[in-house]
Structures are given as structure tokens and as C-alpha cells.
Amino acid sequence: MPRLSIWAVRLALINFITGFTFGMLMLWNKGMFISGHIWRLLPAHMELLLLGWTAQLILGVAFWILPRWRSSRGDTRPAWAAVIFLNLGVWLVAAAPFLAWLTPLSLLGRTLEAAAAALFALHAWPRVKPPAV
Numbered sequence: 001m002p003r004l005s006i007w008a009v010r011l012a013l014i015n016f017i018t019g020f021t022f023g024m025l026m027l028w029n030k031g032m033f034i035s036g037h038i039w040r041l042l043p044a045h046m047e048l049l050l051l052g053w054t055a056q057l058i059l060g061v062a063f064w065i066l067p068r069w070r071s072s073r074g075d076t077r078p079a080w081a082a083v084i085f086l087n088l089g090v091w092l093v094a095a096a097p098f099l100a101w102l103t104p105l106s107l108l109g110r111t112l113e114a115a116a117a118a119l120f121a122l123h124a125w126p127r128v129k130p131p132a133v
Ligand code: HEM
Pocket: 020, 022, 023, 024, 025, 026, 027, 030, 045, 046, 049, 050
């Protein structure tokens, strides 16, 4: 497994555990009320599980299995940038409700996420080809 995939899958697992824990807390709070503030975890729950876990797991495995040129995966720099931007973006959006005084935080996070998607597509596009080409 290439180094980038190792990092992406491990980060995805961290987001998975964190996102599930937040979901569990919200569910608990619905049955046995703890605090209204628990609902501020909802954006983090959604962000960590939809993008931080699901999308990142796909990214990590896609980087690993998409066709190569002999042993080369081409220019891997956009893919590395995508992993970094995706995680920074997810964590910024997740933290935004707790840092309300930093209003542009969520927007910055979403911009990083969109950049991550574009960068990974840039890396992966030429690798979407028959194996022998
Ligand atoms: C990959 C797994 C999961 C994904 C992608 C996911 C995604 C989401 C999303 C998008 C929402 C917002 C729904 C809405 O506002 O209509 C949500 C809400 C919620 N999730 Fe999850 N979730 C996952 C797993 C879990 C787990 C394991 C738990 C609990 C142990 C959980 C507990 C909750 C709760 C309590 C809510 C709030 C529901 C409400 O509005 O009453 N989620 N989840």
C-alpha cells in the first residue's frame, strides 16, 4: 500500500471513530437529555462521516488501485495536497460552531474541501485508463 493511502485510510479511521462518537452522544442526548449544546456536534458529525471518513477512504483506496504507468503513479503532489486540504477543511467546518467569533472559518473549510476534490481529480484523471496504456 503506498504511503499516501496509508495516511488517508488512517486519517479516515480517526474521523470515523470521532464522527461515530459524536453521533452516539447526540443519540444518547435524544434519549437521556444531557445538554442542548450537544446539538452543536451535528455539523461535525456530518462532516467527519460524509467527507472525513467516506470520501477520504475512497480517495485513499483509489490512489492505491487506479492504473499506473509501469510502477509510476504520475505526479503525486496534487494528491498529497488533496489529503491535507480535505482534512484541514473537514476539521475547520467541524470546529466552526464552537468558534462562532471566527465566522469565515466554515467558508474557508468548505473552500479547502472543494480544492481537495479538484486536486484529487487533477491527479486521478490521467490514471483513468486501460491498464496497458
Ligand atoms: C457513516 C455513518 C454515518 C453518516 C454518514 C451519518 C450522517 C448523518 C447526517 C448527514 C445527519 C444529518 C441528518 C439530517 O439532518 O437530516 C446525521 C444525523 C444524526 N446522526 Fe448520523 N451518520 C452516521 C452514523 C451515525 C451513528 C453511528 C450514529 C449514532 C450512534 C448517528 C447518530 C446521528 C444522530 C443522533 C443524528 C441527528 C438526528 C436528528 O436530527 O434527530 N449517526 N447523521
